[in-house]
Amino acid sequence: MNVSDALKTRRSIRGYKPDPVAPELLEKIFDQARLAPSNCNTQPWHTVVVSGQARKDLQAAIFEEIMSGKTPSPVFTPGDSGLSGVYKERQYQCAFTYYGVMGIERHEKEKRQQLALKNWEFFDAPHVAFISMPASMGPINAIDIGLYLQTLMLLLVENGLASCPQGALAFYPDPVFKIANIPEGNAIVCGISFGYEDVGARINDVIMDRDPLTDLVQFID
Structure with a gap:
């Protein structure tokens, strides 16, 4: 598979088979991912892969916090904060596409909330990775995390x-820090659920469009 094929094939999958990935394959993939570029070769990412019983325990611990009404406490500003204009429109369209495939109407708040909870079920994927970087770092360093994440995907x-x-x-x-040896002073940037796709699962019919090239790129001679 070449890079172009991988880019066309990759999309966010939210339905997985329970089959775990072989440890040797996991190690190979994450070993190759560390070759991602970074500013001044700082390699600011730290990754924790959670599987098996630890993954089940973590899901239960996160759900306990959610159901207790605990307020979310991300260190870094979430990506959907402060959006306006075309960016907010794209966010809305993303949600409408997702809910539409799942047969959920905009007014069905409880169903939308149940769908959102699948995030912390890791979409039933057998593996979940948490990527952190020093909390003292900022947006430029987060670019390196994006480079690493794309390489990994x-x-x-x-x-x-x-x-x-x-x-x-x-x-x-908090539950993640309790089970993972995340470096002191680090904060979680994002996570990634992964495994073998459950082909045919309705939730995997969600496909997001991209804006045309002319809206996103200028060529100046």
Whole structure:
């Protein structure tokens, strides 16, 4: 598979088979992902992969916080904060597409909330990774996290795996810190659920469009 094919194949998948990925394949993929570029070779990312019973325990702990009414406490500003104009329109269209495929009307608030909770079920994926960087770092360093994340997602595609990057997995960090040896002073930027796609699952029919090239890129001679 070449890069172009991987880019066309990759999309956010939210329905997974329970089958775990072999440990040797996991190690190979994450070993290759560390080759991602970063500013001044700082490599600010730290990744924790949670699987098996630890993953089940973590899901239960996060749900306990959610159901208790605990307020989300991400350290970094969520990506959907402060959006306006075309960016807000794209966010709305993303939501409408998602709900539409799942047969949920805009007024069905409870169903929308139940769908949102799937984020913290890791969409039933057998593996979830949490990516952190020093809390003292800022937007420029976060570019490096994006480079690492894209590298990781394309490697997953190359190896027949699917994934879904999730900013929501930074919302309840305390349970993650209790089970993971995250470096002192780090904060979670995002998470990514991954595994083998459950082909045919309705939730995987969600496909997001992209704006045309002329809206996004200028060529000046």
